[in-house]
Amino acid sequence: MSGLPRPQLRIGLFGAGRVASQLGPALVAAGHHVVFVWSRTAPTAESLAAQLPGTTVLTTLAAPLPAADVYLLAVPDAAVAPLLSSISWPAGALVAHLAGALPLSIFEHQPTVRGGVLYPLQTFSPGRAIDWPTVPLCIEANDLTAETTLLDLARSLSQHVRRLDSAQRLKLHVAAVFANNFTNHLLGIAEALLAEANLPPALLAPLVRETVDKALANPPFSVQTGPAARQDAPTLAAHQAALAAHPAWQALYGQLTASIQAQL
Incomplete structure (x- = not known):
């Protein structure tokens, strides 16, 4: 991306499927550090982590999470709420899902986290490379600091970033x-x-x-x-x-x- 340098962010990535497998390398290419990858299917997490320098595989959700600036939930829509409730999130953690149809209110039952949305408007299929600078990224957050961080993250990936509320999204x-x-x-x-x-x-x-x-x-x-x-x-x-x-x-x-x- 052109313009002023953006801060490198530490990313915790949940999911290793179609979206995560494209997003992980894009995050690294944009200068961020994917701290860990977690997936319900260990081999897929290992395969994705192997493509990302310095990334480890998170093997359990029971232990304290490694520190990250943003935790991204690149998992199926139906898995977001169970995943949110199954993890002991660090106080004040910024957690964002990538779903188009899930409202920001899904974070209401997690009062200790800052909730957000980073929705990529694109179709993801194996073997198809994504041109991330052209992908619209839609941002929503439940506080200004979280929004600013997600906007910085989105703008490091795409030239088309906009704020949308849950109804618009x-x-x-x-x-x-x-x-x-x-x-x-x-x-x-x-x-x-x-x-x-x-x-x-x-x-x-x-x-x-x-x-x-x-x-x-x-x-x-x-x-x-x-x-x-x-x-x-x-x-x-x-x-x-x-x-x-x-x-x-x-x-x-x-x-x-x-x-x-x-x-x-």
Whole structure:
């Protein structure tokens, strides 16, 4: 990152999965020290720690935690609350989760810690490198000192950092599911339909790229095309018939058609 030097932070990293395995090296590259990695699966923690200079594997949550400036919970959403309650945190510890849908209020039952959120708005998959400077990082904290530390940490990783409250972050997370997860699922359906016709997925690549580029350059509802947008009843009926062997996809086609037409 450009600008003034930022303080090196000591990080305690809980988790060694998709997010943590990308975040750990990024933290080191930004000049921070990952003090330890903990995971419910010891081999994954060992594998990640081996990539991070000077990082140890935390093997038990029963002992006092090694000192850190920030403890990051890069674990599944459902594991955050149990993990918070199972650890004897140092008084005044700054603990931040990375979840989009979990509110800051999850820290209310841990009055001795300073709670925060460091939510990376990105999809993480094995074998896919993340360009961290382009990743929006969303910050929330329950006190000003914690917020300042998390902002410094976020700005050392990304050029796109913003403060969001829990309600905004939840709405953003829902939007991200529509934009990413649901879109990916629809592309999977499209690929399966092409396979049934012995057609290559690459046929759709130019169309998909143009669709995304156009939607990013314009309000997406304003550039909607296709048989639903033009009220092409014969084509819609033909498509429904073509999907007869896939009742779930046929129903989804009907629901999406209705949703498109409701926006006209």
